[in-house]
Amino acid sequence: MTHLVPVGRALLSVSDKTGLLDLARALAGMGVELISTGGTAQALRTAGLAVRDVAEVTGFPEMMDGRVKTLHPNVHGGLLALRDDDEHLVAMAVHGIEPIDLLVVNLYPFEAAVARGASYDDCVENIDIGGPAMIRAAAKNHRFVNVVTDIADYAPLLAEMKAHKGATSHAFRQRLALTAYSRTAAYDAAVSGWMAEALAEPAPRRRAFAGQLASPLRYGENPHQRAAFYTDGTWRPGVATARQWQGKELSYNNINDTDAAFELVAEFDPLQGPACVIVKHANPCGVARGATLAEAYARAFDCDRTSAFGGIIALNQPLDAATAEKIVEIFTEVVIAPGADEGARAVFATKKNLRLLTTMGLPNPVARGLAFKQVAGGFLVQDRDAGHVTAADLRVVTKRAPTDAELADLMFAWTVAKHVKSNAIVYVKDGATVGVGAGQMSRVDSTRIAARKAEDMAMALGLPAPLTQGAVVASDAFFPFADGLITAAEAGATAIIQPGGSVRDDEVIAAADAAGLAMVFTGQRHFRH
Structure with a gap:
């Protein structure tokens, strides 16, 4: 249905005045009468445009500090009236209501007020009332009315009107209405x-989430799944806010894995030295510190060279040329870092399919936030896992306490285990992972897999023994039986970090003592499903 409707009268009321004057001049040039409010009307008049105040249309002045200006039948009647309904037309004539064919509104900057940490009262003052009411009215009546809520739609609106000699099509108005309702919902x-x-309400009766389209994606996890990427407006440094310097567009899986890698590397303070994370299928396959970024990458790579191929690399410091030279020795999907110098970018420029992202910062690993997951018929909501323990929080439960070197590795391993899919087992030695077991139904299986991968890497590197010899182990949740701990001891582990809390803790502690292990409890677990 084409259903062309000419635009004769427009109401403009915008908080963000970007592009306003160009839009208004173009509309006036097509013979559109302009109606406006407050600061928008003043901006139009200053630019020499003829404009009617909304107060003239309503017969009431703006009042209550601008809280009441468009909430009036002359405005909403002009937006809601059905142009093909005789009763509506009679009502308009009787009450002197003029039709409004185009509404251009963007809302008070509430999200920006929250983002800048405004006070409770300031945030309340930035809640728009008249704007959403008009938007909903115009969107409901999109058979006849155009509603523009996004500056990005100014140019398409003008192009549509030029193509149809000052009118718009029904399909165009439908798309505008979709955008409008999405905006008010968000x-x-x-x-x-x-x-x-603000009210510290952990479970409000209704919960809503919204996002703004960042980019459509070629497909989702698999080619038969449609997908798109949305941002949530929180401005957390990461894949959503990064600058992409080169490479193909990011895929659904790239975005998911890059986020996992960057959130983990952010756990390592760059002021305490370089760190590198390599992720494959959302699980770390290598994590390490080093004296330089290049060394940190090399040590992370040596944890599992096979899985690292085609992986995602995250760094906690700006990428340099020396590290870039090492990275390009194998195929890598994405590299994300707080920055990248010219030398590093020049090295990567020779690999056109390698995506390089820079973020200008690291996300705060202990910042509060929400995480949600869809289930059939609903979704689960929880705080993001910002749990953190220090060495002072640990409780030694074995006869032998860990050495200082073991303690440092235990804390490193615990940090990594937080980001490994459960059941998670992480072997660490000298500030680098040497075996990772992830996502198994049995904890003992994760322990065995991590040890076996370390054996494979020892053979590949020509080492006399697996690096699990003399390593420490982290478990994201308690050992329900002693078998997992015994398997770790057999692989050469000397110390264990785990939450504790099993009904068989005494049995597990006894097994650790029998093996000469040091073991500490954190009192906190990190399930990650």
Whole structure:
């Protein structure tokens, strides 16, 4: 259905005035009458454009600090009236209501107020009322009315009107209405989410999430799945806010894995030295510190060279040329770092398919936030896992306490285990992972797999023994039986870090003592499903 409708009258009321004057001049040039409010009207007049105040249309002045200006039948009647309904037309004539064919509104900057840490009262003042009411009215009546809520739609609107001699098509108005309802839904979600946080309400009766399209994706996890990438407006440094310097567009799996890698590497303070994380299928296959980034990468790579092929690399410091030279020796999908110098970018420029992302910072690993997961008929919501323990939080439960070197590796291993899919087992030696077991149904299987991978790497590297000899082990949850711990001891582990809390803790502690292991409990677990 084409259903062309000419645009004769427009109401413009915008908080963000970017592009406003060019739009208004173009509309006026097509003979469109302009109606406006407050600061928008003033900006138009200053630019020499003829504009009617909304107060003239309503017969009421703006009042209550601008809280009341468009909430009036002359505005909403002009937006909601059906142009092909005789009763509506009679009502308009009787009450002097003029049709409004185009509404251009962007809302008070509520999200920006929250983002800058504004006070509770300031945030409340930035909740728009009249704007969403008009947007919903115009969107409902999209058979006749155009509603523009996004500056990105100014140019398409003008192109549509030029193509149809000042009119717009029904299909175009439908797309504008979709964008409009999505905008008000996102706005309300931002307000309700902020209020739940402000009131420390962990489980509000209704929960809404919203996002803004960052990019459509070629497909999802598999080619038969449609997908798109959305940002949530929180401005957390990471894949959503990164600059991409080169390479193909990111895929669904690239984005997921890159996020996993960068969130883990952010756990390692760059002021305490370089760190590198290599991720494959959302699990780390190598994590290490080093004296330089190049050394950290090489040590992470040596944990599991096979899995590292085609993986994602995250760094906690800006990428340099020396590290870039090592990285390009094998195929890598994505590299993400806080920055990258010219030398590094020049090295990567020879690998056109390698994506390089820079973020200008690291996400705060202990910042609060929400995580959610869809299930059939609903979704689960929880705080993101910002759990953190220090050495002072650990409880030694064995006869032997860990040495200082073991303790440092235990803390490193615990940090990595937090980001490994459960059941998670992580062997660490001298600030580098040497075996990772992830996602198994049995914890003892994860322990065995991690040890076996270390054996394979020892053979590949020509080492006399697996690096699990003399390593420490982290388990993301308690050992329900002693068998997992015994398997770790057989692989050469000397110390264990785990949450504790099993009904068989005494049995597990006894097994550790019998093997001469040091073991500490954190009192905190890190399931990651």
